Amino acid sequence: MDLYAGFPFWLIKNPLYNYVNEVKDRMHTDVAIIGSGITGALVAHELCASGISCAIFDKRAVSTGSSAASTAQLQYEIDVPLFKLLEKIPEKPAVIAYRASLQSISDIEQVFRKAKIDAEFQRRSSLFLASDKKGCKEIKKEFLTRKKYGLPVNLLEHEELQQTYGINRLGALWNEEAAQMDAYRSAILLLQYNQRRHDLRLYPYTRIAKHEAVRNGYVLHTDDGKQISCHYLIVAAGYEAGQFLPRKVMDLSSTYALVTEPLRPDQLWHDESLIWETALPYFYLRVTADHRIMMGGEDVPFRNERLRDALLSRKTKRLLEKFAGLFPHIPVHCDMTWCGTFSSTKDGLPYIGAYPGSPNLFFALGYGGNGITFSMIAAQMIRNKLKGVKDERESVFGFDRK
């Protein structure tokens, strides 16, 4: 699959981790991870830190899948607002999902802080705008629901929003618990850290064509005929994981993003908050470490790559128009644009954990707008499973959830 097209900012900003390592025929590893994106990197990190030996295989250059195209906002709000999630699933798992997502932002921060890796992780506040009257009703409902469950949230009425942000909208939800990062750089640096510290083995340019269940584990077949045996197989193959999944769990769609040329910090909005809104198609924005405005959204519900790419210019023009509607006084010049494939699930929750009936096969699929927070959760859940530690999140994100 062609995961993205155009000029993803992070791929231009960061050097390629131009690492090559050939698989020896009939190699063995205790744990094999398919995918070297931010999910595979976090999973490997958690396993290595627990003394579990693993190897990562990726068909591309290191970490150059979707993680390189991500706008990398970290928010505890999952795709479905809590009040709506409570209409879809029981109270307990819905609240656990939100709390786990909130906790994962601090956990990501800790991973990079402890490893002394500059992941461009920056704490930010999150501003969720009501786009219209319907949105205003929804944020008020969401405010009361999140308050009820002790989740951090504040309601800004029109006047306060106007005064603080200069934004003319009916209201917004605000919290201080969000963050942002460079997911591509983070994944690469974390992999390098574990290569140095824990002898993590990394095999880019190695496509796993099929996997075969054997007694005591799996045999992976590369597309050039090599075989890798493993006791546990972890699929962190992002939006291309369908190849390894016995049933479809996600819908693929397309999304668009751009960065502007850098601005002076005084030209930007209060707090450089992450901003998003209730209206669809989705629109969101953040500020990069070098003071560019990065914005994205305009999602379309298909993954046809030719059609997706053909819309790039029209969709990014639309993003700029939306920005001008929000901040007419901030002059921006678009620098790079890109588009990518994206996926969502019916309940807005990711799929993480062992596949029913296949106890040695794990999936770390952080689907949805909060893929990266889910990557962290997946890494911890899989580590816990391999270490025999009970994890209440299994019943929320697992394949056999209700």
Ligand SMILES: Cc1cc2nc3c(=O)[nH]c(=O)nc-3n(C[C@H](O)[C@H](O)[C@H](O)COP(=O)(O)OP(=O)(O)OC[C@H]3O[C@@H](n4cnc5c(N)ncnc54)[C@H](O)[C@@H]3O)c2cc1C
């Ligand atoms: C434009 C855009 C904006 C986004 N914005 C956000 C955001 O603001 N916040 C957020 O949390 N998330 C966001 N996401 C989602 C987020 O980027 C993803 O959830 C995350 O990057 C997924 O990481 P991953 O490691 O699971 O997948 P990837 O980075 O795609 O890594 C999977 C790897 O698996 C490899 N692979 C696949 N199949 C095989 C195979 N058969 N053999 C070997 N290797 C294989 C691929 O080559 C790939 O490198 C965004 C996504 C896009 C496209």
